[in-house]
Amino acid sequence: MDSRNFARTGFLTRLSLRKDWLKLVIWLVAMGGLFAAVAAKFTSLYGTKASIASIVSTLKSPAMTSLFGKMPAGPYTTADIFAAEMTVFMAIMAAIMNYSIVIKNTRGDEDSGILEMIRSHAVGKISNLTATLIEVVILNLGIGLFYSLGLIAANLDGTDINGDFLLGIGLGFSGLMFASIAAFVAQLVDNSRSASILAYLIFGIMYIARMMTDVSNPKITWWVPFGWVEKFSTYKNNDWTPVWLMLAFSIIVAILAMIINQKRDMGAGVIATRAGRARASVFLNGPLGLFWRLHRTTIIVWAIGMMILGFTYGSIFNSIGDILKTNPTIGTLLGPNAVHEANILIIKEFTSVLMIVFGVLSTIPGVQLINYLKTGESKGFLEMIHAKPVGRARLFTDTLTLALFTTYLVLFMTLWGLQLGGVYSMTHPIGLHIFMRGFYGYISPMLIMLGISAALIGWTPKLANLGYGYLIVALFIQYFGKLIKLPEWWSKLTPFGYVPKVPVHTLDPGTFWWQIAIGVVLIAIGYIGYINRDINGAN
Secondary structure, eight states, rough: OOOOGGGGGHHHHHHHHHTTTHHHHHHHHHHHHHHEEEEHHHHHOOOOOOHHHHHHHHSHHHHHHHHHOOOSOOOOOHHHHHHHHHHHHHHHHHHHHHHHHHIIIIIIIIHHHHHHHHSSSSOOOHHHHHHHHHHHHHHHHHHHHHHHHHHHEEEHTTTHHHHHHHHHHHHHHHHHHHHHHHHHHHHHHHSHHHHHHHHHHHHHHHHHHHHHHHHHHHGGGGGGGGGGGGGOOOTTTTTOOOHEEEEEEEEHHHHHHHHHHHSTTTTSSSSOOOOOSSSOGGGGGSHHHHHHHHHHHHHHHHHHHHHHHHHHHHHHHHHHHHTTTTHHHHHHHOOHHHHHHHHHHHHHHHHHHHHHHHHHHHHHHHHHHHHHHHHHTTTHHHHHHHHHSOOOHHHHHHHHHHHHHHHHHHHHHHHHHHHHHHHHHHHOOHHHHHHHHHHHEEEEHHHHHHHHHHHHHOOOOTTTHHHHHHHHHHHHHHHTTTTTTTTHHHTTGGGGGOOOOOOTSOOOOHHHHHHHHHHHHHHHHHHHHHHSSSSTTTT
């Protein structure tokens, strides 16, 4: 490539670091602090052979394998348990972090016109993309080093310096891999929203492929880039091969992104957006129809994607439910009917663990829709609507209506996919009405989460992204809380912690109604704030 394409890359890198310094520090402290804090707690949790043996039997079950990955062969130490529980989760967090930063700084700045102003000066054609990649290299290697030093400080039983650096740096390189994917897809499509959808679609495919190969044939996981994070064999063989694979993958994909970036026009992508209709549909007469038209691709992708995720988990029900059948002693003692009932209970227990994942993921598209009131306001899109006789009350109400519809539609599609997966894999599948207990149980906490986002949009739109942060906190507490033995009161910090274990149990009417009341009050607070605040409050 011509060196002129990289002109002023150093200047843009410094500018980007200065612009994003607070965001980078928050990610560094949050990710590094979380990793180090959990590591420090593990010695007290799994410091004895009995506690290690207990958790190993859990982590080796098909259900836990699908969530956390395949465990290497024993014997096991405290460090092995830590690596088994944390690796996949931290890699998922790395994907979210890098997707948000790279797509915002590349395609996002192009959408807003900032990049056009930058390119009007003497800067190279791919300098901005290169500067963004340098920024995420610094961030990911910094976080990876933070992880390693945190592990050394925690000094878990069974650790060694090589393994500490392998796990820390390896997770940093997994972040680089996702950053390169985000940079690549940002060149394929012509807007940031489509880039985010495509990036998460690729991530979802890799996650499902990893999950299925882990359960059926772990050797095939080597063909899935996301599966490389499980192949470190940390503290066992300390295999650096996956790290070099991720580095090679990142370099190749980043170079492809640069080549495309150099050749394409500003505002264009490899995949052109389909031209719209010559005359608008009658359904575009109001904000509800307009917002549906703007977000329908996102909504459909979320619904179908989550249905596939649910189906994938349901397709391993047969493996999960057969745990007791593989033990002839237990089978003889209990009899076939009791064994079948016990297997069904195990599947319900597994589904109750999955419900927090399904609940949080299903809430994300709803929060995205609510936050569009800020995004559209900041970019001036809503000014065109305000120029018409459309009040803010209708704008807010229509947005909330679509957000609620999307959130519960996605959750329903997920559980339907879960049930269909069970039908596919089980001789005697579980009925949909059992899984619907999970749907009913999660209506109220999800309403509170949406209500919080509505209140933030109404009064402090600049803090709207806190809604996502609270969802991540809820996922961590409910997902990992029992494994790392957090105090019970931690689960009460989020509305999901008050829901009974569904679908093992049925809906608790008392909890349901007081949470519905809180959710409605939060939405009402957001409504009052939105119709009364300055219209430029999001800027």
